[in-house]
C-alpha cells in the first residue's frame with residue numbers, strides 16, 4: 547500500500563474542484579463568514595481573521611507560529627461564548643467572533659480514546675447496538691422467556707456475566723508489576739451469561755454478532771437499513787475490519803478519531819430536531835493534526851470523511867502539517883513567519899495554489915512542490 551501510494555501521480559484536489567470562497571463584503575459573499583477579532587493569546591499579534599464557513603480550511607505554519615493559540619485558545623472559546631449567547635456586549639479590544647449565527651455547535655475532535663470503560667464498543671458508541679438488542683428481544687424465544695432488550699446489554703446485571711460484569715476480561719493485580727488483563731474464565735470472554743446466549747437471531751448469539759467485523763456485519767444485517775447504514779459509513783472510512791465488540795479504549799488514536807467523525811456525520815445528517823430533519827444543522831469541527839499516526843491511505847480516507855462533513859454544510863478547520871491533507875483544502879490560513887515571538891502573524895490566506903505563491907512563507911515552498919506539474923509523491927533524493 548505504501549509503495550503504491552508513493553509512486554502514484556496525484557492531482558489535487560482529489561475531488562477535482564475546490565469549493566469557491568469569497569471574503570467580499572456582506573451580501574456579496576457566496577458563503578457565510580465567521581470573523582475572529584482581536585486574537586492575542588500567546589504570540590498572536592492582535593489578529594482579525596475571517597474563516598469562510600461551510601468550507602474545508604487548513605491552518606498551516608511552522609511549529610510555534612501560533613496555530614494552536616489561534617484555534618484552541620481564541621477561536622474555540624469565542625465561538626462557544628457566542629453560541630451560549632454570553633458576551634452579548636463585546637467590550638472593544640476583547641477576543642470575540644462575529645458571524646456565528648448559522649452555527650449550531652462547535653466540536654473539537656481529537657484522537658483521545660473514546661469511552662474509558664471496557665463496556666464501551668464501536669456498536670455502543672456509534673449507537674446501533676440498541677437496534678441489535680431490539681432484534682434479539684423480538685425473537686420468539688426471548689419473548690417466551692420475557693427477556694427485554696435490556697437483557698442484551700453489558701450494562702444490565704441480568705444479562706451479563708456476573709464475574710467480569712460484562713467486560714469479558716478481569717484485571718489481575720500483581721505485586722511490583724502493572725496490572726494485566728486476563729480473559730474471564732466464567733464467560734470465556736463472551737461477556738454475557740449462558741441464559742442470554744441461549745437466544746439466537748438468524749443462527750447467531752449476541753456474542754457472535756459482537757465478534758463480527760464491520761464488513762461481515764454489513765452482510766449479516768443486509769435487510770435492516772437502520773443498522774446497515776452506520777456500518778457502511780464505518781466501512782467507507784476504512785474501518786471495515788473493526789469488530790463490533792472491540793472495546794473502545796483499545797482502538798488506535800486514528801481509529802478512534804475516525805469513529806468520532808463518522809458518528810458526527812451520521813447524527814448530523816439523519817437526526818430530527820423537533821420533528822424536522824436536521825439536515826441544516828451546521829456544526830464547526832476543529833481538528834488538531836489529525837493525521838498524526840495515520841498511514842497515507844488513512845489520510846486519504848480521513849480527507850474523504852472531512853469532505854463529506856463539508857458537503858453536508860458543516861465547516862471543518864484542521865491544523866495540519868501534512869501536505870497531502872493541506873493540498874485538499876478549499877482554503878488555507880498560513881501563520882508565521884517563524885516560531886515564538888517572531889511568529890503570531892497571518893502570512894496569507896487563500897486556496898492552496900495561492901498560498902504556494904506566497905513569498906517568505908515556509909509553507910509555500912513545500913506546497914508548491916506538492917502541487918507542482920507532476921504532483922508525484924516520490925521521495926526526493
Ligand SMILES: Nc1ncnc2c1ncn2[C@@H]1O[C@H](COP(=O)(O)OP(=O)(O)O)[C@@H](O)[C@H]1O
Nearest residue numbers: 588589608609610611612613614615885886887
Ligand atoms: N501557555 C503558554 N504560555 C506561554 N507561551 C505559550 C503558551 N502556549 C504557547 N506558547 C507559545 O506561543 C507560541 C505559539 O504556540 P502555539 O500556538 O502552540 O504554536 P503552534 O501550534 O503553531 O505550534 C510559541 O512560541 C509557544 O511557545
Ligand SMILES: [Mg+2]
Nearest residue numbers: 610613614615
Ligand atoms: Mg500546535
Ligand SMILES: [Zn+2]
Nearest residue numbers: 707710730733
Ligand atoms: Zn465473564
